[in-house]
Amino acid sequence: MTQAIAPQNKAVGNTSLLEARSICVRERISGRLLVNNVSLAIEAGSCLGIVGESGSGKSLLCRALLGLLPKGLAASGTVLFEGRDVLSLSERERRALRGAGISFVAQQAMTAYDPLLTLGRQITALFRDRLRLGRNEAHDLACTTLARVGLEAQVLDRYPHELSGGQMQRCMIATSLGLGSRLVIADEPTTALDAKSQYEVLLALKTLVRERGTALILVSHDLGAVQMLAEHVLVLNGGYCVESGLAWQVFNAPRHKVTRALVRTRADLSARFAHHGGTA
Amino acid sequence: MYAFILRRLLCLVPLLLAISFLAFCLTAASPSDPAEVALRVNDITPTPEVIEKTRQELGLDRPFFERYLAWLGKALQGDLGTSFVTHRPVARELARALPSTLALACVATLVVLGVGIPCAIVCFVREGRLADILVRALIFLGAATPTFWAGLLFIWLFAVHLNLLPTGGLEGASSFILPACTLALPSLATYTRLLRAGMLATGQQDFVLYARAQGRSPLAILLQIVRNSLQSTLAALGMTLPKLLAGTFVVECIFAWPGLGRLCVTAIFNRDLPVIQAYVVLMGLFFVLFNLFMEVAGALVDPRLSGRGSAGRKGKGRPDKSRPDTSMEDRA
Numbered sequence: 001m002t003q004a005i006a007p008q009n010k011a012v013g014n015t016s017l018l019e020a021r022s023i024c025v026r027e028r029i030s031g032r033l034l035v036n037n038v039s040l041a042i043e044a045g046s047c048l049g050i051v052g053e054s055g056s057g058k059s060l061l062c063r064a065l066l067g068l069l070p071k072g073l074a075a076s077g078t079v080l081f082e083g084r085d086v087l088s089l090s091e092r093e094r095r096a097l098r099g100a101g102i103s104f105v106a107q108q109a110m111t112a113y114d115p116l117l118t119l120g121r122q123i124t125a126l127f128r129d130r131l132r133l134g135r136n137e138a139h140d141l142a143c144t145t146l147a148r149v150g151l152e153a154q155v156l157d158r159y160p161h162e163l164s165g166g167q168m169q170r171c172m173i174a175t176s177l178g179l180g181s182r183l184v185i186a187d188e189p190t191t192a193l194d195a196k197s198q199y200e201v202l203l204a205l206k207t208l209v210r211e212r213g214t215a216l217i218l219v220s221h222d223l224g225a226v227q228m229l230a231e232h233v234l235v236l237n238g239g240y241c242v243e244s245g246l247a248w249q250v251f252n253a254p255r256h257k258v259t260r261a262l263v264r265t266r267a268d269l270s271a272r273f274a275h276h277g278g279t280a
Numbered sequence: 281m282y283a284f285i286l287r288r289l290l291c292l293v294p295l296l297l298a299i300s301f302l303a304f305c306l307t308a309a310s311p312s313d314p315a316e317v318a319l320r321v322n323d324i325t326p327t328p329e330v331i332e333k334t335r336q337e338l339g340l341d342r343p344f345f346e347r348y349l350a351w352l353g354k355a356l357q358g359d360l361g362t363s364f365v366t367h368r369p370v371a372r373e374l375a376r377a378l379p380s381t382l383a384l385a386c387v388a389t390l391v392v393l394g395v396g397i398p399c400a401i402v403c404f405v406r407e408g409r410l411a412d413i414l415v416r417a418l419i420f421l422g423a424a425t426p427t428f429w430a431g432l433l434f435i436w437l438f439a440v441h442l443n444l445l446p447t448g449g450l451e452g453a454s455s456f457i458l459p460a461c462t463l464a465l466p467s468l469a470t471y472t473r474l475l476r477a478g479m480l481a482t483g484q485q486d487f488v489l490y491a492r493a494q495g496r497s498p499l500a501i502l503l504q505i506v507r508n509s510l511q512s513t514l515a516a517l518g519m520t521l522p523k524l525l526a527g528t529f530v531v532e533c534i535f536a537w538p539g540l541g542r543l544c545v546t547a548i549f550n551r552d553l554p555v556i557q558a559y560v561v562l563m564g565l566f567f568v569l570f571n572l573f574m575e576v577a578g579a580l581v582d583p584r585l586s587g588r589g590s591a592g593r594k595g596k597g598r599p600d601k602s603r604p605d606t607s608m609e610d611r612a
Contacts, residue, residue: 066493068489068492068493095492095495095497095498096495097495098492098493098494098495099493099494099495099496100495103493103494104490104493104494106486106489106490106493108486111485111486111487112486112487112490113487113490114487114491114504114507114508115487115508115582115583115584116507116508116581116582116583125496125500126491126494126496129495129496129497129500130494130495130496159583159584161583161584172490175494179494
């Protein structure tokens with residue numbers, strides 16, 4: 001078994017915004033471990049990248065941190081957010097923590113909002129619900145935060161099916177901005193987006209971290225995206241943390257074969273595209 | 281939305297024509313000679329001469345299509361023929377019986393929705409627990425009970441034993457309760473199970489997870505789930521409403537309810553062909569209209585079905601990326 005190491009030891013300690021120790025996720029009935037003894041820590045204003053192949057347990061780890069695992073799965077370990085253990089809180093206390101404390105940017109942008117309501121109604125309802133704002137204040141806040149991620153206020157009149165995946169991802173980031181989330185967990189936010197949209201989403205996330213000092217956990221297949229934003233990286237494989245550390249160290253001198261394979265695959269793909277681009 | 285409704289209304293015209301033609305064919309294909317039937321129900325001995333004379337009076341000596349077109353032309357003006365038995369206009373007979381059946385079906389629908397939706401919500405919220413199991417067991421029991429038996433049990437308990445409600449007839453609001461509950465019982469089970477299944481499926485969708493991850497209140501999330509699960513219920517309601525109208529026969533007989541079901545059954549026993557024909561067309565019309573109504577209601581609930589929204593209004597497909605988007609590159 002691999003004992004997960006917290007990325008960058010300085011992150012573990014009293015200064016950490018979130019500290020997860022020995023997180024395990026298992027199936028209730030079979031007892032099968034899906035995430036095994038993973039630890040991580042993150043400070044305010046920093047970004048932690050979680051990379052790994054499909055099925056390595058990245059999304060489950062994120063949902064365990066949020067206390068939102070699917071039915072039939074159970075998490076154990078300790079998830080300390082600002083000193084409070086998320087896993088031992090009641091559902092009511094966890095709900096109070098979500099949004100303003102820990103926010104989420106979902107992978108499936110096109111299905112992340114209620115298809116029957118305009119984005120304006122949904123975002124302002126969320127702000128009114130969570131921040132106790134009036135209708136006009138919530139609307140103004142929504143317009144302001146959308147502008148921060150490069151979207152115009154017209155988006156509020158649109159239904160989810162009228163926007164692109166990139167726009168929807170940025171709406172989610174704007175929502176986290178509006179809620180003033182202290183930690184955002186972005187689960188593969190650039191998957192299934194075109195290159196331009198990917199770039200815009202990453203810039204929006206960068207805004208979140210730099211301007212608001214929000215901590216960001218970025219889960220991605222895309223090592224380029226992680227390199228762009230994350231200072232620390234955690235590599236998952238088969239539910240285990242196989243490597244962690246500073247991003248530049250992990251990507252430049254990978255120690256584990258899985259990390260080496262991920263880095264090599266990305267390098268090969270880049271070289272192939274560069275080659276085809278050159279001969280075109 | 282108006283274009284959507286107009287398109288659907290135009291589609292109804294050939295469908296209604298087909299229904300009327302089929303109804304006409306069915307009565308024409310009846311093994312009994314309508315002229316002979318008309319004589320027999322009025323206790324007139326059907327001699328060949330009298331039959332021939334009646335055939336001429338009823339226009340039965342004319343070719344089939346000519347008769348159909350004549351009937352259709354009159355029907356469009358509200359004349360559905362004359363009853364063989366009562367010798368009164370069929371339209372007036374139907375108009376007399378329709379309101380009470382319509383009222384009964386509407387009250388039964390309210391019972392279905394008013395009890396079915398809360399039951400489905402209870403089952404969803406308490407999924408797999410005692411309340412869910414109990415509600416589903418009761419509903420299963422209700423669905424498995426034949427309507428006539430349920431009606432008799434209700435009469436025995438609430439009218440005879442407890443003496444709370446009338447045994448039958450249409451005498452005030454209280455006389456609706458037992459027939460409406462009896463009529464609603466089989467549909468109640470269907471709707472509760474349909475909505476429960478829909479809510480469980482919707483509960484797994486990404487937008488529910490996202491709403492929970494942002495800390496939205498459980499009540500707000502529940503409302504989202506219910507609203508998103510109503511599509512299948514609305515579609516089914518389009519079929520159930522006319523089925524409740526057409527299926528009131530047993531209930532009307534048990535509770536001596538003066539409605540369409542009894543009128544139709546009496547017409548069948550008397551072979552009163554004009555009434556049967558008009559009843560079939562009327563029920564076809566109800567099926568078609570209620571389906572349209574529910575389709576419009578579904579489109580009103582779901583903007584994706586009606587092409588609503590600003591992109592939809594401009595006749596564009598999604599995504600409409602250009603306008604609300606300020607390039608982030610300038611902000612980098």
